[in-house]
Amino acid sequence: MPDLADGLTVRAPGIADAGSWRQAPARHLLARLRWFVARQPLGAIGAVIIVLLIATAVFAPQLAPHGAKDAAFAPYLPPSAEFPMGTDHLGRDMLSRVIWGARLSLYVGLVSVLLGITLGGLWGVITAYFGGLADSVSQRIVDSVMALPPIILALSLMAALGQSVDNVIVALAILLGPTAARTLRSVVLSLKETPFVEAARAAGGSQWRVIFRHVLPNTFATYIVLATVNIAYAIVVEAALSFLGLGAPPDEPSWGGMLTSGVQALETAPWMIFFPGAAISLTVFGLNLLGDAIRDLTDPRLRGGLG
Amino acid sequence: MHKYVIRRLLLFIPSLVGASLLIFLLLRVVPGDIAEILVYQTGSESSAVQEKQIRQIRAELGLDQPVAIQYLSWLGGVVRGDFGYSYTQRRPVTEILRERFPRSMELAFLTIVVALLWAVPLGVISAVRQNTWADYLVRVVSISGLSLPIFFTGVLILYLLVRMFRWMPPLEFVAFVDDPVENLKQLVWPTLAQAYYISAPIMRLTRSQMLEVVRQDYVRTARAKGLAERAVVYHHALSNSLLPVVTFIGWWGGRLLGGIVIMEIIFAIPGMGTALVQAVSYRDYPTVQALIFVMALVFLILNLVVDLLYAWLDPRIRYA
Numbered sequence: 001m002p003d004l005a006d007g008l009t010v011r012a013p014g015i016a017d018a019g020s021w022r023q024a025p026a027r028h029l030l031a032r033l034r035w036f037v038a039r040q041p042l043g044a045i046g047a048v049i050i051v052l053l054i055a056t057a058v059f060a061p062q063l064a065p066h067g068a069k070d071a072a073f074a075p076y077l078p079p080s081a082e083f084p085m086g087t088d089h090l091g092r093d094m095l096s097r098v099i100w101g102a103r104l105s106l107y108v109g110l111v112s113v114l115l116g117i118t119l120g121g122l123w124g125v126i127t128a129y130f131g132g133l134a135d136s137v138s139q140r141i142v143d144s145v146m147a148l149p150p151i152i153l154a155l156s157l158m159a160a161l162g163q164s165v166d167n168v169i170v171a172l173a174i175l176l177g178p179t180a181a182r183t184l185r186s187v188v189l190s191l192k193e194t195p196f197v198e199a200a201r202a203a204g205g206s207q208w209r210v211i212f213r214h215v216l217p218n219t220f221a222t223y224i225v226l227a228t229v230n231i232a233y234a235i236v237v238e239a240a241l242s243f244l245g246l247g248a249p250p251d252e253p254s255w256g257g258m259l260t261s262g263v264q265a266l267e268t269a270p271w272m273i274f275f276p277g278a279a280i281s282l283t284v285f286g287l288n289l290l291g292d293a294i295r296d297l298t299d300p301r302l303r304g305g306l307g
Numbered sequence: 308m309h310k311y312v313i314r315r316l317l318l319f320i321p322s323l324v325g326a327s328l329l330i331f332l333l334l335r336v337v338p339g340d341i342a343e344i345l346v347y348q349t350g351s352e353s354s355a356v357q358e359k360q361i362r363q364i365r366a367e368l369g370l371d372q373p374v375a376i377q378y379l380s381w382l383g384g385v386v387r388g389d390f391g392y393s394y395t396q397r398r399p400v401t402e403i404l405r406e407r408f409p410r411s412m413e414l415a416f417l418t419i420v421v422a423l424l425w426a427v428p429l430g431v432i433s434a435v436r437q438n439t440w441a442d443y444l445v446r447v448v449s450i451s452g453l454s455l456p457i458f459f460t461g462v463l464i465l466y467l468l469v470r471m472f473r474w475m476p477p478l479e480f481v482a483f484v485d486d487p488v489e490n491l492k493q494l495v496w497p498t499l500a501q502a503y504y505i506s507a508p509i510m511r512l513t514r515s516q517m518l519e520v521v522r523q524d525y526v527r528t529a530r531a532k533g534l535a536e537r538a539v540v541y542h543h544a545l546s547n548s549l550l551p552v553v554t555f556i557g558w559w560g561g562r563l564l565g566g567i568v569i570m571e572i573i574f575a576i577p578g579m580g581t582a583l584v585q586a587v588s589y590r591d592y593p594t595v596q597a598l599i600f601v602m603a604l605v606f607l608i609l610n611l612v613v614d615l616l617y618a619w620l621d622p623r624i625r626y627a
Contacts, residue, residue, distance in 0.1 A: 144325030151565025
């Protein structure tokens with residue numbers, strides 16, 4: 001039991017842990033895996049959940065008995081052998097929708113995080129490296145975006161952009177970008193002063209060469225941590241937006257949207273809320289466990305957070 | 308302290324102006340302005356008449372002016388407490404705000420109070436009895452609280468209420484000043500649902516801070532001089548452990564406001580959140596703009612208060 005709960009607590013930083021990611025036995029993939037499981041048992045559970053989720057998303061066409069938008073059956077059928085999760089108000093198979101929902105969630109989460117964290121991060125790296133006016137202006141922009149409560153900002157972006165899956169991705173990317181810019185900026189500000197960057201400059205490397213060859217690779221660990229922690233967040237915000245009826249259009253198989261239609265039929269068809277809700281919770285749970293583990297392994301300094 | 312307060316206050320203004328500018332520009336990049344929406348939604352006249360109507364409405368609302376002028380006149384109105392006119396609700400936005408703002412703030416306040424009231428003691432117990440069943444229980448509860456998205460917790464509670472108590476959403480909101488009991492009855496479920504969500508990280512934070520603090524020298528000194536364990540825990544250790552909890556509330560203020568929106572929708576409470584979702588779906592931009600501005604203002608004030616409180620509690624900050 002102590003092992004089980006350990007990975008989720010914010011432990012006092014141990015100096016011995018620093019850099020342990022690199023000390024991993026590198027030779028065998030299997031040995032590496034075993035090392036990870038022994039070191040981070042909770043993280044391993046998270047990894048299993050996420051691998052299953054990814055498999056569900058990738059093989060959705062093979063796994064789902066029906067299409068996500070096929071409204072071909074009687075509405076509000078309770079769970080049975082034919083429809084393990086019942087059917088919804090339009091007579092669509094819930095199991096199929098939950099399976100296709102994995103694909104939608106993961107797609108939105110991955111693309112928005114890649115887009116937002118990459119662009120925001122690059123922005124932060126470049127402005128921090130050059131400093132001066134560009135940096136101050138960029139900091140004020142980041143301040144303004146971060147002055148808006150996240151879901152509220154996402155709501156107003158959806159109001160401006162209109163309702164579609166692609167626009168949810170854009171809104172999420174705009175939401176995540178500033179955080180990445182700020183985090184990577186602080187990393188670069190200290191990297192800039194290190195001797196090896198100075199040496200690269202002294203050796204006559206052009207500014208862009210120094211940024212892309214010397215500075216950028218050293219921000220990678222932070223980038224990975226940011227990305228893993230924020231995928232769970234992006235998935236939850238997408239579900240929340242769809243739940244409020246302002247994210248993915250209602251016919252898309254979004255877990256959040258399914259919950260909303262479930263609320264309309266709370267008494268007659270409670271299975272309409274249980275299964276999509278469980279799917280989101282399990283996903284967030286797995287991503288949190290995995291994110292915690294990766295954070296613990298890569299950088300003890302980042303443990304102060306609460307992910 | 309004075310210098311710190313002034314510096315922090317000066318930081319507040321550009322953030323607010325920046326946020327308001329951002330909201331303003333955001334809602335201006337929309338294809339199709341409010342005039343077009345109004346005319347195309349209701350009008351059945353020929354296109355020439357519609358063109359004329361659109362031009363007329365634009366002139367009335369000042370939409371034919373350059374964006375900079377529009378922004379300044381909007382800001383001027385905001386300073387005087389005039390947020391424009393809601394076309395879908397057919398009344399001034401200020402009136403909507405005056406009606407909705409207290410309700411949402413009451414919900415937010417209750418949520419924070421309830422969350423702190425049970426999360427902090429549980430976090431302390433979990434730390435003091437580290438690795439006992441009480442500790443595991445608290446940790447399991449907080450882990451589950453972190454993994455259940457707030458809208459799912461809300462919907463589950465709603466389901467139980469409907470199922471077990473035949474609960475119905477209140478037809479009319481009762482203000483606290485009119486009938487405190489009825490008012491709290493309406494707010495108790497959304498408060499508990501969100502407090503559960505927010506209490507999870509507070510518990511974890513309190514626990515980990517306590518674990519760190521009780522190992523420090525001054526706590527050992529307190530024990531060594533023979534203080535009762537209670538006094539050591541609650542007086543010496545806890546007061547220092549709570550500092551990060553204060554910052555946390557400011558940091559999570561944004562999620563708190565987002566959660567308020569969701570709770571209001573689930574439990575049918577006519578606050579700012581329901582108004583916002585409604586205004587967004589009707590594309591009632593003056594209302595959207597005003598509501599988001601007020602929420603950003605609340606968020607910024609919350610962070611300001613937290614920063615000042617923190618500086619007051621921890622002298623290291625204000626002299627840094």
